[in-house]
Amino acid sequence: MINKRFIKLLAKASASAILTLSLVACSFTQASPDNDTYPYPIAPEGLDSTNLKFKLLDSVALKSVKTNMLPTVELSGLALDKDENILYSISDEGVLYHLKLTVKNKKIDKLKVSYATRLKDKKGRPLRKGLKDSEGLSLINANNGKKGDTKLIISFEGKPRVARFTTKGFLLADLALPKKISNLANYRKPNKSLESVVNHSKYGVLTASEYPLKHNKKKAQSVYATSKFSTTKAWHFPASKAKNSAITDMEVLPNGDLLILERAYSNPFNPIVINLSQLKLNSCNKKQHCKIENIFSLSSADGWRLDNFEGLSHIKDKQYLMVSDNNKNPLQETLFVLFEMK
Numbered sequence: 001m002i003n004k005r006f007i008k009l010l011a012k013a014s015a016s017a018i019l020t021l022s023l024v025a026c027s028f029t030q031a032s033p034d035n036d037t038y039p040y041p042i043a044p045e046g047l048d049s050t051n052l053k054f055k056l057l058d059s060v061a062l063k064s065v066k067t068n069m070l071p072t073v074e075l076s077g078l079a080l081d082k083d084e085n086i087l088y089s090i091s092d093e094g095v096l097y098h099l100k101l102t103v104k105n106k107k108i109d110k111l112k113v114s115y116a117t118r119l120k121d122k123k124g125r126p127l128r129k130g131l132k133d134s135e136g137l138s139l140i141n142a143n144n145g146k147k148g149d150t151k152l153i154i155s156f157e158g159k160p161r162v163a164r165f166t167t168k169g170f171l172l173a174d175l176a177l178p179k180k181i182s183n184l185a186n187y188r189k190p191n192k193s194l195e196s197v198v199n200h201s202k203y204g205v206l207t208a209s210e211y212p213l214k215h216n217k218k219k220a221q222s223v224y225a226t227s228k229f230s231t232t233k234a235w236h237f238p239a240s241k242a243k244n245s246a247i248t249d250m251e252v253l254p255n256g257d258l259l260i261l262e263r264a265y266s267n268p269f270n271p272i273v274i275n276l277s278q279l280k281l282n283s284c285n286k287k288q289h290c291k292i293e294n295i296f297s298l299s300s301a302d303g304w305r306l307d308n309f310e311g312l313s314h315i316k317d318k319q320y321l322m323v324s325d326n327n328k329n330p331l332q333e334t335l336f337v338l339f340e341m342k
Contacts, residue, residue, distance in 0.1 A: 036065050036112045044303030053295045055340045058107045062334040067116035070095055073328045077137025078311030081150050094119045094132025096169040108338055117169045133158040136197035155197035155207050162197055162207055181224050186213045196249045203230045210246045237292045242273035249312040257281055261312045271301035274309050307335050
């Protein structure tokens, strides 16, 4: 999640440019019955990708659509259910979305919101304020060849917690968390807590805060195990060099390493930087300080048309998808970016 000050500063810094793009978007007045997006190139003109460790495949923006009377805004966590062919996403307002995604020839051919509902407690009541700030999303049983057994794992800011939900948004159970990350007093701010979560085949459910905990150095990030059965409790690594860098999402690589997505923004005079790194969980010293390898570092100062990227999901093979949180700001976009690891 990103604070209201960011929203105001970003709007002032880029209002004219984004407004022009918004006016162009308005020309798409009639949504296609099977597609809710329009093209939105984010790469600088004349980009030389020869030495990059990734390949940008496609980027689109989501139109202003409502499903079940709920607007599609502030998308954060992102996860693909490969058994059901459903792309799930959640918002800061405690809303769960189902999207239908079709990728053809390494391009986003179709993307449409098919279902939306508020996250609910065990009694079917929408989560109340202070408990609904959903940020991180991962899945259980989403790639086992069986339909109907997928469960969602969602991490929250506000009151830091991780919980299991049904695919229709009903709470099943909260996960027990280590005291270090369950105590809100250990975080730098209430809305800087459990921003991301992944389900790891070896270590179980892992989570990370947006910024390091109070007792840690400002540039010393960590990923925490939630299971008491995990022999490793935390993995530590340096944040990206960009000022005010924050973890916004994670994804598990086929070899068990983690992809760490970071967003950096400080003020209108500094660029937005989106950073992706590979955290090598099995290359750590005795204090669990681990090696990390940069995949890309994209900066608006270099001509990249970036926004507040907070969601990351594996799609297939070496393809991954990112989504941005538009902060419910009409001057920002909800962007989906498809890229491929080399």
